[in-house]
């Protein structure tokens with residue numbers, strides 16, 4: 623079947639109109655761009671006929687490619703932001719935790735966190751995650767969210783969740799299996815504050831199923847917890863089978879940063895404290 627090329631040629635002519643500075647090449651008679659001095663037409667054989675068809679000169683095709691690249695980059699950014707919203711939940715403060723906003727309180731842990739992002743492709747292939755152990759206010763969640771944000775920026779899919787959030791999602795969903803399957807799809811799953819969930823056999827089952835599903839898919843998890851190393855390595859906990867699995871899949875990191883919440887609170891109240899102490903006299 624012969625395709626009617628005339629509308630295509632006409633459209634190409636409209637897209638590459640002849641401009642006042644354009645000129646005809648003396649030898650070939652083809653139209654040249656007055657700006658970049660490359661052809662805007664070329665001779666082709668179409669179904670046996672010689673035809674002159676419009677083509678993009680160099681500056682037009684460079685402009686087109688730049689526009690395409692900008693469009694692709696804007697689309698990539700939109701996808702990242704959609705994923706970020708899904709990762710942290712709409713309006714979560716955690717979405718603003720980035721390496722740039724680190725206060726330098728625990729350089730060793732930060733260095734390791736950046737290294738994890740740098741080597742994520744390898745860690746992902748090995749299903750290897752991190753286990754942040756440490757007390758309240760040491761910056762475990764902050765550091766985990768820095769990693770999440772950096773990986774999102776690199777185009778990975780990440781989800782940050784607590785077991786309380788996962789349980790709520792399961793409750794509101796008929797298809798429980800789909801909830802677990804979705805959690806297994808992310809390149810990285812961050813389980814924030816493990817051990818803070820309610821102590822029920824149902825919750826134990828949720829923890830078990832999430833960890834088991836991820837582990838079966840050989841996909842990494844990043845876990846933050848107030849629990850101690852002993853809880854993971856054969857303590858008296860009924861959950862020890864799943865905790866020891868987590869311990870195998872994650873590199874344990876003792877996060878020993880200063881107690882940042884306490885420090886921030888002290889800084890915020892310092893002026894009032896001084897005022898009250900002053901007013902109190904001797």
Ligand SMILES: [Zn+2]
Nearest residue numbers: 655658679681
């Ligand atoms: Zn041109």
